[in-house]
Amino acid sequence: MKIANYQNQTIYLPEFPRSRYEEIYQASIRGEVKCAYCHQNLSFTLTIYDIPHFYHINKDQNLACLNHNLEMEQEIAARFEKSTATNENTNDRSIKLPTNRSISNTATIEKTENQFINRLPFYNIPPYRTNEQKTDEFVINQISLDSQQWNAVTHIGSPLLVLAGAGSGKTRVITTRAMHLMNSGILPHEMMLVTFTSKAAAEMKDRMKALGYPIQQMEIGTFHSIFYKMLLRFDRAKWDSSRLIKSDFQKEIMLKQIGRRLEIDEKSFAYDQAIQQIGLWKNSCVYPHEIRSKDTWEDQVASLYEGYESLKKQNGQFDFDDMLLGCFEMLNENNEILLHYQNRFKCLLVDEFQDINKIQFNILKILFQQTVNITAVGDDDQSIYAFRGSDPGFILDFKEHFNGAKIYHLSENYRSTHGIVSLANEVIKPNKNRFVKSMHAQYDYDKVPSFFFPYDEEEEATMIINDIKEKIKNGANPGQFAILYRTNTASRAVFERLIGTSLPFTIDQDGESFYDRPIIRKMISFLLLIGDEDHQSALKEILPVFFLKQQAFQDAKMNSVLQNLTFLEAFTTIKSAAPFQIKKIENLIKVLRYLKHAPPIEAIERIEESPAFMDYIKKRGNESNKIERPSDDLRDLKVVSKNFKTIREFVEHAFHISAKFKEYKQKKNQSSHGNISLLTAHRSKGLEYDYVYILGVVDGGFPHDYALESLKNGNLDQLEEERRLLYVACTRARNLLYLSVLQKRRGKKANPSRLIRRFINKK
Structure with a gap:
């Protein structure tokens, strides 16, 4: 009807x-x-x-x-x-x-x-070509291989790069090659097998142990675990685990201590992003004195970095990044130690080589410079960790780094349907900085990837959850579904829909909920003050907006009692405030009182337009990094605020969702049929699901605004990384893949992502 x-x-x-x-x-x-x-x-x-x-x-x-x-x-x-x-x-x-x-x-x-706009199937699919791989002809240790895998596993005589596309059996190849090399005479203790995750290392150990190989003699683990053991062996006191800074929370405490000396506003500064930036510099072998800051924010982070390194040295502490830097410095400065390990290790195997960063590469290069028995397995099309210092140049220039190297391609995809593989091939094809190749699916399916066109983020969430409900009703299990997004903020609407259902789900995310983000907390605090001008926690939260220090809070508290004023009014009487600050406070009081009965969207817009808030946003915009911008958070807030008629309802909703987010982070939903997975495209790497939904495939969302800004400046690297990231997201799907193309994003007209636009504009 x-x-x-x-x-x-x-x-x-x-x-x-x-x-x-x-x-x-x-x-x-x-x-x-x-x-x-x-x-x-x-x-x-x-x-x-x-x-x-x-x-x-x-x-x-x-x-x-x-x-x-x-x-x-x-x-x-x-x-x-x-x-x-x-x-x-x-x-x-x-x-x-x-x-x-x-x-x-x-x-x-x-x-x-x-x-x-009706759902649009992906039409650009070539006819399916059967290319069934015979695996009964190539068997090693009861493990069947196809011809491409066999060639890679049995290669000898030179360094080897295996370009293993998504779903091509990468883990099978590297594990089987390790066993084949031991069968050929390499002793277990002479082999180093490096992975990027403890999970991958454990999986490889279990496979080889089940087949009778002495894994306890092998060096299998992550970069950090292997190189940390080297440090412990030669200086256990300095590198004792009791000195390790284990969490970002500990780092943040130290950085805030330094930040107070530098007079950096603690509540407004993006310390989580500063931690990430410092890690990037360290993984890229950039020391504090070598930094050339591009803007005010980087200049502040560089100062924090210098202070952080001094404080660690003073306290005799180290962090995870120091394990790699320390190991490289130890090998570089101590020839005896270097020779010891070069004499021991005759063979190197590295998994996920496309994700390697400069410090990791430097350590491997110095350790294995005297052997040709080097195997790197990876896929340049899945290099997605530039923000951690990963550089696809190491895999692309493999032959230049290792003379006489041979490259093998694994092009058979055993995971995804022909339609999904065809879309992934088309997504990644425009990248210039890559090996030219394409994947081939081992099976076809009558259903193909789809683009669908929600009006905005709210409708996007509704459409996806309804589709999941329908599929579960028809026999699917929650554990078969994944909802992927470019950044954590994009998960807000989906998370809010899911907590209103009985569907089990998990959200894989660090950091705070959307409503606990700094700029959102301040806007919510202003909304609270509309109804209660004596709300103490809200008043404490907004002090940075007026660039007031904590002492101003105490002065206003006293004046409110002595002069019979509301707590908010009392801020206009404090002597430590400059005339321009008093004027801004007076102006905002008038605005807040005018908004007493306004709907949330109007209240947010009026507060945002006030001189005090505009000045604060401008300052925060300068201090924040390019990925996370406070103005974007406010646009997201306005989108959700339209669903509520009163400010009170909206504020209660924000507190409810914030509490629920903390609850879901602390405990994992237990379901016999698994959980729907909510995670970023980055965190989805290495995982696979029957049904995958990708949110916000529009310009500014996927690819991120940051990549588009870099493109304007003539830099293609960020856009190519975004294309690789979308390729990774697409290839997580086994059977069905859905890409959401918003008509409105953050309240403004959205354009289909340039990464997939050509698939929508023609049939």
């Missing part, structure tokens, strides 16, 4: 504003949408596969009302067409509405924005 009654008026979907579909959907859940014929509750379909429509859950009732409503729909449609024709023949640019129109007629919108 296309018509329904809502708020005592008639809705006709073809005329109804597209922007309000989510509102109607939520209203139908609350029982506020009624049938125009029988006046009973109607449900509203808002999902990936179906065109939006109203319906009764009871099939017989639905059929009866559908027939009765048909005549009414035809009458409204005729009236609408007549109105449209009249408008097209007039020079008046305003829309002339016929009388007795539905409530949707009050909205003036562009025709293109009022259309629901």
